[in-house]
Amino acid sequence: GSAVVEHEHAHLSVAVSVAGLAVLGILEIVRSLYANRLAARFGARLGSAAFLAATNGPGAGFGDVQPLRDLATIRTFVASRSLFFLFDLPFGPLFLVLLYFVHPLLFAITLVGVVIMVIIALLNQAVTGRSGREAGDKLAATMNAAQTFARNFETVRALGMVSSIIEFWGDRFAQSLRASDKVARNNAFYSGLSRTVRILLQLAALAVGAYLVLADEMTAGMMFAASIISGRVLQPIDQIVGNWRQIAETGQAWKRVTALQKQVFGERHADVELPPPVGALTLDQVVYFLPNTDPGDLPLIKRLSFSVNAGECIAIIGPSQAGKSTLARLIVGAIQPRSGVVRIDGADIQNWRPDQLGKHLGYLSQEVELFPGTIGQNISRFEADPFDREIIAAAQRAQVHQLLLGLPRGYATVIGPMGVRLSGGERQRIGLARAFFGDPRILVLDEPNANLDAEGEAALERAILNARSGKRTVLLITHRPSLAAKCDRILMLRDGQIELYGPAQDVLHRLAQGQNKPVTQSAAANPAVGTANESRGLLDQSTPSRLQN
Known part of the structure; x- marks a missing residue:
């Protein structure tokens, strides 16, 4: 039985x-x-x-x-699994208390082991923390360089730079590999040390447990239970040391993401939706510094103030590095001034929600970028469900409708890495159609004729004239006198400051005569004063000026 x-x-x-x-x-x-x-x-x-x-x-x-x-x-x-080892860590003190009730000697051995492994973890963090950040920064810089070379590889190949950039990129990639290897070596050493200490401590707990069983101070079952409990205390710490590189990289990634989120979402916007603007524009004492500017350097835009009436067409001219493209980016809110205010209909553009303000702005940057998708999606600014008639209307305003109909799939033509490759002029004209989408009240066009042939430039002039007749406010950056002459007024920038601002024909005449005379900021800030009192706001300049890019 x-x-x-x-x-x-x-x-x-x-x-x-x-x-x-x-x-x-x-x-x-x-x-x-x-x-x-x-x-x-x-x-x-x-x-x-x-x-x-x-x-x-x-x-x-x-x-x-x-x-x-x-x-x-x-x-x-x-x-x-690394995350769950972090979750297991808070239960360590509870297991230590259980070990104390099993036997105080086993509790003491495990407690000493915990202290040793915590010291190993802290040493690992101290040694690999800085080198881990350096390795991450070098790898990111290497990948950014590769992206830049890949985007411009046609130029690289045409100029015979392939071998040079392979050597350049390979050198930086090797540096990132050496930095990463240094982190891996340090982490492997401390991980192995931690694993060895944990196994030794568990063996010590078993040996002490066997001695206590022989001394009739505990049972064999309690000995095995104590060994398991000791392992549950030490294992999370051991695993954290072994996976410390991943934990450290995750911590750095979290800091970067949260910091950028605070920067992006910390912008102030109005709580209520502002009415559609009429198109009046004012800049008041706007100052802008380039990113990473050293202390003591001069700003690129220097206390710029001027006004534009709703429905006016303003040509912005000036030499290279005058700040023309930067001014355009400030006006549309793409970048923020260090000080001063850009206002549309009297409202600071920082008080507009970007998605709301963008509907009333048409912007064509100097370097036109189209995005992976169809031509229709690019024109409609990737709206979820746009009306076809609005897409076609934008293309017609930009005088590009017939050109798009000539493509094999028309507005459904896919562009981007896996689609059709467009010429510079075609990209420019599609970008102009995107700027016209939604019939915005303000158009800011930065060198819209840079890549256009004679036919494209004629179409651009018709588009600008139609925008003027529709009482749209147009700011046009150009170095073509033929385009500038069709505007109401011309604003000339030099070194981030206004040098001339007045009726187009008057400014062109002064430039032709070599009368390079700056208008005062107060006159520029008031269109009426800037026009009526222009002759009184001019000072003699010795250096002649001309329309330049």
Whole structure:
């Protein structure tokens, strides 16, 4: 009878063990699924913010999308087992208390082990923290350089620069690899040290437990239980040391993402939607410094003040580095002044929500960028459900409708890396149609004829004349006298300051005569004063001026 009972107990023990292992396996599966779902939810919640931060970040102009890479790093960490070891860490003190009740000596051994492993973790952080940041910065710089070379590879190949840039990029890639290898070596050393210390401590706990069993101070079951509990205390610390590089990279990624979010979303905007503007524009004492300017350097835009009446067409001219394109970017809110105010209909543009203000602005930058998608999507500014008639109307205003109809798929033609490649003139005219989309009240066009042939320039002149007749405010940056002559007034910039501002024919006449005479800022700030009192606001200048880019 006793043999049967023992046999049944053995079967029961096996069944309980198998059931326990099955439950453990199911819990691990649930844990992994939960981590993946949590990572996906995290990405969905912060994806838009990270994308916006990437487009507004310091490297956005070079195609750097570091915030999106940072988000991917954070998602990978959340989906990994490393996160759960962090969750296990707070239960360490509870397991230590349990060990004390098992036996104080085992508690003391484990406590000493915890102190040693915490010291190893702190040493690992101190050694790899700075080198990890350097490795990350070097890798990001290497990838940004690769993106720049890839975007301009036709120029690279045409100029015979392939071997040179391979050597240039390879040298920087090697530097990033050396920095990364240094971090890996340090982390591997401390990870191995931590793993060795943990195993030694668990073996020590088993040895002490065996001694206590022989001394009849505890049972064999308690010895194995103590070994398991000791492992639960030490394992999270060991795993954190082993995965410290991933944890550190995730921490740095989180700091960068949150810092950019605060910068992007810290802008102030009106709580109520402002009415559509009429188109009057005023700049008041606007000062702008280039990014990363050294202390003591002069600003690019120097206390600029002038006004434009609604419905006026203003040509902005001046030599290179005068600040013309920067002025255009300030007017449309693409960049922020260090001081001063840009106002539309009396309202500071910083008080407009960007998506609301953008509907009333048409902007064509000096370097026209079209985005992956169809021509129709680019013209409609990627609105979710635009009306076809509005897309066609914008193309017609830009005098590009017939050109688009001549393409194989018309407005549905896909452009971008996987689509049709357009000429510079075609991109410029499609960009102009995008600026006209929605019939905005203010148009800011930076060198809109830079890549146009004679036919395209004639179409541009018709588009500007139609905008003038429609009482739209137009600011046109150009170095073509033929275009400037068709505007109401001309504003000439030099060295970030207004040198001439007055009726187009008068300014062109003065330039032709070599009378390079600056108008005062107060006169420029008031259109009526700037026109009526222009002759009194001029001072003699010895250097002649002409229309320049």
